[in-house]
Amino acid sequence: MVSEASEQRSGFSDLLAELTDSDVVVEVVANAAFRGSPDVAKAQRLQEAIEASYRALAGPAPVQIETVAVLEEVARRSVSLWLKVRAAGDDESSVLKFLARGTLAMIAWMDGSSTHQLADLQQAIRVLAWGTSVTTSAQPVLPSSAGLVSAISAWQKAKAGLSADSSVRISTNNGSAELDLARRIDEPRALLQARKLVNHSADMIFVVEMPDYQATGQWQLKHGGTRTLAYSEPGTLLDKFYRRELDIRPGDALRCRVDFETSYGPDHEVLTERYRIVEILEVLPAARGAADGSAPQSAEPQRREAAPELEPAS
Numbered sequence: 001m002v003s004e005a006s007e008q009r010s011g012f013s014d015l016l017a018e019l020t021d022s023d024v025v026v027e028v029v030a031n032a033a034f035r036g037s038p039d040v041a042k043a044q045r046l047q048e049a050i051e052a053s054y055r056a057l058a059g060p061a062p063v064q065i066e067t068v069a070v071l072e073e074v075a076r077r078s079v080s081l082w083l084k085v086r087a088a089g090d091d092e093s094s095v096l097k098f099l100a101r102g103t104l105a106m107i108a109w110m111d112g113s114s115t116h117q118l119a120d121l122q123q124a125i126r127v128l129a130w131g132t133s134v135t136t137s138a139q140p141v142l143p144s145s146a147g148l149v150s151a152i153s154a155w156q157k158a159k160a161g162l163s164a165d166s167s168v169r170i171s172t173n174n175g176s177a178e179l180d181l182a183r184r185i186d187e188p189r190a191l192l193q194a195r196k197l198v199n200h201s202a203d204m205i206f207v208v209e210m211p212d213y214q215a216t217g218q219w220q221l222k223h224g225g226t227r228t229l230a231y232s233e234p235g236t237l238l239d240k241f242y243r244r245e246l247d248i249r250p251g252d253a254l255r256c257r258v259d260f261e262t263s264y265g266p267d268h269e270v271l272t273e274r275y276r277i278v279e280i281l282e283v284l285p286a287a288r289g290a291a292d293g294s295a296p297q298s299a300e301p302q303r304r305e306a307a308p309e310l311e312p313a314s
Contacts, residue, residue: 021096022085042158056147065086109121118149118191207223217232232276237283
């Protein structure tokens, strides 16, 4: 529904009446004490939030949003943006309906939910996907938890630039919504409410990318093609590295026992993995060139016997 103030302006009302599924109009009206129209940059932050929402909802499908017109009305202390959306897919109309309705559902959830459970928003989006013929067999796919949180963060950033007694209306051919600028979500990342699964005493081999020269307890390691930070518990063989009794260099490998903690989102999406080294079983030196004058040192104090060098994978 168009606001009463908008209904009194025939030109603006005609624009809203002619919206298609690809159109989005953002209207910002400043409070009565404000002189002039709102800063266009503040309206553009709302545009960025809409773009983040559409891209989160579209998943891997490409979405393009461009600004068609900017209308500043000093007498009304308002600025309006007219956006045009393009989406890939065989049934673009259904995709655009889903993106518009999903964004309005996100706004309703942000401003109207008393619990802010991310699973409730995801369920609402699933229902919208079924209602607009956007299913798992067609694009776009349903959004991930991380994608939704990124979009929610963009909305909070846009709200932070506006005073609570201003008004913002988002209008589409599939409905409209007025933002409650007084409602804020201070820590959007906390919405993930990750549940954690800890596996103990897993033996793994890591390649050292950067030893912990600063004694922070964090080692830059690589397992297969995955780079990670591992935390060293006191009492392991790495204590000798910190006392300069053990030589560990980039390219060396550590066979160790680790606890690793995997954090999952509400939709079972893996968010982070955290490794903690509890025991060093073996230090495997990388092959050194003949030009390296320093003899390889052992995991034993002061000197170590020459360990067999790792053979190339080939």
